[in-house]
Amino acid sequence: MNLAHLEKPPFSLDREAIEWVRKTWEALDEEARVGQLFNLRSKGYDEDEPARIARLAPGGVTRFFGEDGPAERARLEAFQRDAAVPMLVSADLEGSRMSLPFGTQVPNPIALAAIDDLSVTEEVARIMAREARAVGVNWSFTPVLDINAxxxxxxxxxxxxxxxxxxxxxxxxxxxRVFQEEGLAATAKHWPGEGHDDRDQHLVTTINPLSVEDWEATHGRLYREAVEAGVMSVMTAHIAFPDWARRIGKGDGVEAFRPASVSAALNTDLLRDELGFNGVIVSDASRMAGLSAFMPAVESKVQIIASGADMILFSLDPEGEMAGVREAVRTGRITPERFFDAVTRVLGLKAALGLHRPAAPPAFPAPRDDWSRQVSRRAPVLEKDVNQTLPLDPQRHRRILMFAPGIIEPMQGQTLPLELPELLRAEGFAVDVHRMGDPIDPSGYDLAIYALSEETLLTRGRIFLDWAKLGQGLDGAMRRLWHEIPVVMISFGYPYYLYDAPRVPTYINAWATMTAMQEATVDLLLGRAEWNRKSPVNAFVSPDSYY
Known part of the structure; x- marks a missing residue:
């Protein structure tokens, strides 16, 4: 049994850990070995879930957390207690609303890029890692290496x-670096690189359209550096890279547009052989239409493993899909070598994280919300203020008409209200929130605020400024209030609304919908701190947006 690959980075296992992997592999029957290749979704507090997870015996679960931290920790402890092999427990720790709802509110990546202070990014990573480890998470599906092109x-x-x-x-x-110093495996995603296609791989197979040379200078450079830094896993996504597939003779016709998640050309030839990645390759969520539009569900699970990935993320039918993978192993569609390699890499990641030496999670650290509030004030960017409307003053701008469609929460299937109106009322402003669809009447108001709150989170296809939704009918959709009263537009998320409102006189990118960012933006609106003027993206996508 050759486990030499586990002696090398990023596993770097010692003799004891290698022996644990060997003994665990030998003790598992074929059904249990196949289970190690699956990472199942866990959410809520269904009393039957722990027994079902124990029966299916997956290699890991990805937990979608509720707001009760102790209950979440207890649920994950129950999973581990009932598991014959310790489980990988993963989460998408991306900051803002894609982080622990009972933990410290921390900025999302785009806000950290706006602050552009590595000490802040390191501390945010440390906070997220320690809180995640305390609740029982040992693997994060971050950082995102995608390029906002x-x-x-x-x-x-x-x-x-x-x-x-x-x-x-x-x-x-x-x-x-910080995640893995804290005992939390990091994941570089979304392989081979998202950001040059304006579609969403949750809805369609997206394309990386770059030449191999341009890819090497951008996405390739990022992944090479992550591999050299010892990142423990890479998430292979439902993204095609046709130029690479064609260059190596594996891209005729539709095959050029095969998603990376089921592409040996991308997972084996490029990531393993060319970039030298030795860690765990995990698929992106296998139920996404970027994969399901390309092939049926059971077949996709087989091809994920056969093409070079080591773990399958999510399953709507784990019993049936595990059976399909077992049959592929039995018939040789998944070769014995590939099967052994995948299972032992999953076990190797567990050993690298110390899961072969079970221990209770550490105590939950004290929240760092005060620190996060201070840091968040450094993130919002004042992109323009051509009429010098800011700072706001409760005397000059007392009556505010606010357009606030709400915080889009696709993971929860709901729209949440912004706290901004109440925060401004607490400062002495009289704020009326416009009810969508009602006639717009700015008379009697000193200021209008458009407060938009859509972070880029899943399955919406397009984000744009929906003037028809904000106004009433055709006339309302075409009305622009800045000729009648001062107007400020704030985005707590998507940073490109100037394309739809190039003439708005004051525009702010505040990046994230979390409460701390709304509070920080109020402080800045009132002149209590200096605005950031350095944006990590070009918000002025239309030339006349500057003026």
Missing amino acids: AWRSSIVATRGYGSDPDVIARHALAQI
């Missing part, structure tokens, strides 16, 4: 570190 993208903008590969490299590598 296609500004219309509804999936990249706030989840990544902007559009400059130098900035992305600095911050992503810092996050990898």
